[in-house]
Amino acid sequence: MNISGRSESEVNEPDYTPWVVATQSKDSLSLSGVEFVLTAIHPEGSLLKTGWSKLHIQAPYLARLANDGVTNSFSGGGDLELRIRGLAIGEHSLQSYHNTWSNPDNNVFCPFNVYLNGKLVHENILRSNRVEVNAYATTLYTNFEVEYEGQEMVFLFESDKDFTSTET
Numbered sequence: 010m011n012i013s014g015r016s017e018s019e020v021n022e023p024d025y026t027p028w029v030v031a032t033q034s035k036d037s038l039s040l041s042g043v044e045f046v047l048t049a050i051h052p053e054g055s056l057l058k059t060g061w062s063k064l065h066i067q068a069p070y071l072a073r074l075a076n077d078g079v080t081n082s083f084s085g086g087g088d089l090e091l092r093i094r095g096l097a098i099g100e101h102s103l104q105s106y107h108n109t110w111s112n113p114d115n116n117v118f119c120p121f122n123v124y125l126n127g128k129l130v131h132e133n134i135l136r137s138n139r140v141e142v143n144a145y146a147t148t149l150y151t152n153f154e155v156e157y158e159g160q161e162m163v164f165l166f167e168s169d170k171d172f173t174s175t176e177t
Contacts, residue, residue, distance in 0.1 A: 030057050030079045043095040049081045050165075051088035058082040062110035062139050075108040075146035076139065086119055086168035093162045096155045103153070103164065108137045108146040119172035124165040125153055133169070 028038045028045070034056055035048040049055040061077035064070070081087025093103075109118045118138065123131035130151055137147040153162060 025074070030059055032056055032058060032082075043093065046092040046094075047079065048090045048092075049083075049087060050090045051081070051086075051167075052083055055081050055083040055087045057089075060110055065110070065139055065141060070141045072140055072143045072146070074143045075106045075137070076110050078106070078108070078110075081168075086170045086172065088168055089166045091164040091166070093164075094159075096160075096162065098155050098158060098160075100152065100154050101162075103149075103151045105149050105151070106143070106146045107134060107149065108140055110139055113138050117172075119169045121166055121168045123149065123151065124163075124167065125151060126163050127165075 026040060028036075030036045030047065034054075035046060036057055037044060037046045039045075047057060049057050057079050058081065059077070059079050065076035066073045070076075079089070081089055107121070109116070111118075118136050120133045120135050122129060122133065131149050134147060134149065137145060140146045151164070155162065
């Protein structure tokens with residue numbers, strides 16, 4: 010996912026399909042019959058918000074997968090939902106990068122959980138911050154199986170609403 014308003018050559022990782030996410034509550038992308046729908050779902054009225062660390066997407070780092078992306082506009086612990094439709098029956102995986110690009114000196118980043126179709130699959134995940142190499146970013150691999158034609162896979166990225174800045 011790429012920040013809007015920037016040239017593709019600046020923010021897109023080579024050999025990856027760009028998705029420039031709009032600042033709205035929901036956005037979608039279709040690729041080869043597979044539809045991805047990303048929604049800012051908590052709290053009501055929040056929006057998808059793109060952001061980046063300009064320093065870390067440019068040379069010498071070029072960590073574009075980790076240092077531009079999308080978040081929820083609500084700063085108090087907003088959630089994102091990713092729905093995937095149209096996958097073939099069988100085994101699949103989702104690789105996701107979870108890195109913050111804001112200054113850690115004046116921002117606090119809460120942990121989050123990931124649910125797949127309502128089942129907890131990753132718990133209490135801490136995000137990396139402003140990594141200089143994509144491989145250093147917090148990266149999650151989620152394996153899943155599509156069991157029947159038309160099955161929708163729903164990923165919920167849920168922030169810890171009880172987190173306070175004094176927690177470690």
